[in-house]
Amino acid sequence: MNIFEIIITLAISLGAVVWGVNIYHQKGTWFLAGWNTxxxxxxxxxxxxxxCHLFGRCVVFCGIGAFLLLYGSFNQNDFILCSGLGIIAIMVILSIVIPKINIKKYRK
Structure with missing residues (x-):
């Protein structure tokens, strides 16, 4: 990996993790698609x-998945790349399905 690839990998994944922690603490929700409108x-x-707790956790794990995806992509390691892609896919699916399954917890 060259320095540019390292910077891109860390910037995207750390940005997602920081944003996820902010969402978990109910800050930065204006940037969530659908919530702001x-x-x-x-x-x-x-x-x-x-x-916010659910979406914050999902975004943090998506940041971890993005790190694995980019790291695997830049190092031509398909297993790590697919692991990262799988984590992102699972988090997106869970962020949609969990509020639908457990309506009482997420609705007033």
Whole structure:
């Protein structure tokens, strides 16, 4: 890996982890797709703390997955690349499915 690849890998993954921690602590939610365009009345129907905890965890794990994906890609290691891609896919699916399954926890 050259220095540019290292910088790109660390910047993207650390950026996602930092953003995920901020979301977990209910900061930076204005940058979440769908949440920032939702009306105040519709936002009031959600348990914002529970949603932020779920999405924060998912974004942190997506940052870890992005690190593995980029590291595997730059080093031509398909196993690490696929592991990172799998983590990202699982986190995206869980962030959609979990609020639908456990409505009482994420809705008021």
């Amino acid at each position: 939702m009306s105040k009345e519709e936002k009031a129907t959600y348990n914002e703390e529970a949603i």
